Amino acid sequence: MWDYTEKVKEHFLNPRNVGTIEDADGVGEVGSIACGDALKLTFKLDENKKIKDARFQTFGCASAIASSSALTEMIKGLTLDEAEKITNEDIADYLGGLPKEKIHCSVMGMEALEKAISSYRGTPEKIVEGIEVCHCFGVTDIEIEKAVKEHNLKTLDEVTGYLKAGGGCGNCHDEIQSIIDKFIDGPKKSAVKLSGMTTLQKIRLIEETLEKEIKPALLKDGGDIELVDVDGTTVFVRLQGSCATCSRSKITLKNHVEAKLREKVVHNLVVEEVVDEARIC
Ligand code: FES
Numbered sequence: 096m097w098d099y100t101e102k103v104k105e106h107f108l109n110p111r112n113v114g115t116i117e118d119a120d121g122v123g124e125v126g127s128i129a130c131g132d133a134l135k136l137t138f139k140l141d142e143n144k145k146i147k148d149a150r151f152q153t154f155g156c157a158s159a160i161a162s163s164s165a166l167t168e169m170i171k172g173l174t175l176d177e178a179e180k181i182t183n184e185d186i187a188d189y190l191g192g193l194p195k196e197k198i199h200c201s202v203m204g205m206e207a208l209e210k211a212i213s214s215y216r217g218t219p220e221k222i223v224e225g226i227e228v229c230h231c232f233g234v235t236d237i238e239i240e241k242a243v244k245e246h247n248l249k250t251l252d253e254v255t256g257y258l259k260a261g262g263g264c265g266n267c268h269d270e271i272q273s274i275i276d277k278f279i280d281g282p283k284k285s286a287v288k289l290s291g292m293t294t295l296q297k298i299r300l301i302e303e304t305l306e307k308e309i310k311p312a313l314l315k316d317g318g319d320i321e322l323v324d325v326d327g328t329t330v331f332v333r334l335q336g337s338c339a340t341c342s343r344s345k346i347t348l349k350n351h352v353e354a355k356l357r358e359k360v361v362h363n364l365v366v367e368e369v370v371d372e373a374r375i376c
Contacts, residue, residue, distance in 0.1 A: 106190065111168050132200070133155065151163040179209065199257055224238075240277075298325050333370075
């Protein structure tokens with residue numbers, strides 16, 4: 096049983112502002128029922144462009160309902176500029192805190208609010224950057240890195256609690272763990288043994304796999320790849336030739352290079368591209 100605060104329990108048992116506003120000025124929808132959490136937030140502005148009404152419909156657990164209820168109360172009377180400053184931590188604070196496994200419920204509220212404001216302003220929704228790591232919940236490597244760094248997340252459970260990533264089939268657990276390890280371990284270059292291999296053995300196997308299994312396909316398209324460094328389970332490579340300027344290079348790195356190295360070397364290995372300064376403009 097989760098250790099909910101009295102305020103969470105109270106908002107769950109007596110949620111405020113349930114429903115939708117038919118002629119809403121802003122509408123934001125996040126999550127999906129298939130994923131186990133979904134939230135639709137609508138708001139209406141008054142003549143002074145302040146939020147005069149906000150309503151929600153949530154499919155989810157007690158903390159998702161309490162977070163949505165709290166959010167609608169928090170944004171009433173605010174301008175959109177004020178409302179968009181509300182973070183998920185503000186929602187959790189308003190409720191007296193949320194269990195760390197349930198922080199994603201407040202994140203969902205913040206994201207629904209961002210979408211609702213974007214829909215009113217007609218501005219494009221925030222582009223989600225990075226490569227999708229958790230396919231069950233559509234969470235990318237960059238989103239996980241950002242959450243790990245900014246919220247000092249140290250375990251897979253904490254990442255799942257914050258982003259839901261990893262909370263489904265579990266196929267992404269190794270990759271999430273590798274991202275966490277990058278920040279916990281730092282740039283250490285010791286001779287760590289992985290899967291029974293020394294670092295030297297691992298580097299040799301990586302080089303051999305690059306030469307025999309990866310380079311031939313890239314060379315055919317005028318590209319190439321160079322091993323730059325290996326740090327724990329992270330392999331740093333430099334793309335060359337046509338690969339260096341290809342818009343699909345990130346996909347090549349994940350779907351071809353990383354997948355092949357995982358198959359041949361270590362199952363949880365992560366490939367990172369080293370980009371020369373001259374290429375960053
Ligand atoms: S891919 Fe992440 S939980 Fe299924």
